[in-house]
Amino acid sequence: MTKRGSGKVFRQKNLTRYLQNNPLLKDEELAGMFGVSIQTIRLDRSELNIPELRERMKTALQTNNSVRSLGSDELVGDLLDIKVGSFGVSLLKITPEMTLRKNQVARGHHLFAQANSLAVAIIDAEIVLTGDIRVRFKHQVKSGDLVVCRAEIGSQKGNRTTVRVISQVGETVVLEGIFIVFVLEEEENQ
The missing domain is CATH 3.10.129.10 (Hotdog Thioesterase)
Incomplete structure (x- = not known):
């Protein structure tokens, strides 16, 4: 049995890793990869202090x-x-x-x-x-x-x-x- 919220922790950990390897991934692409809504990805990014695509492009x-x-x-x-x-x-x-x-x-x-x-x-x-x-x-x-x-x-x-x-x-x-x-x-x- 998994603890409640462990999916979120796993997703956020992998989200961080994916964006470190490819900062040009769109929220839509990430949502599809994780099988969640775009809003969930945006919330995850916000909680992790990961900027939106345009800002990631500038820092890349x-x-x-x-x-x-x-x-x-x-x-x-x-x-x-x-x-x-x-x-x-x-x-x-x-x-x-x-x-x-x-x-x-x-x-x-x-x-x-x-x-x-x-x-x-x-x-x-x-x-x-x-x-x-x-x-x-x-x-x-x-x-x-x-x-x-x-x-x-x-x-x-x-x-x-x-x-x-x-x-x-x-x-x-x-x-x-x-x-x-x-x-x-x-x-x-x-």
Whole structure:
């Protein structure tokens, strides 16, 4: 026989652990994972002093390495995590302005811009240009969706780097891409 309230203790312990591992989990997703209402998850977060998603996103930013290839205003989406020379993660909230008026489906160029700018941002160089891309849009994205984009460096040969990018809304992959980017040497002024 279990003590009354032990389910709550178990849930709150796991809620804390899940959000430490993935701070981008939505209340709706957590409610589904635990089989409880969204209000229960919000109450648990409140009792545990865990902020809402937007605040967790801000504190998840871990820029231990500075981005050299882009200005701070050139990255599309919010940078959540980066290790320049290795990987990066960004988040883009789809607003009504980013969608087609008729059906509220996100325009592809916004998803592409998020993926491309992150692929360039993880390269440790001053001048990085996209040379070749292979992108597949796998699923539609709607207004209000949060798109998490992950980029990881694959192979490097000379000034050419292959970057694999995957964008997801929750567990659904919405974009997959291979970006070939090139590092250019800065020309010396003579």
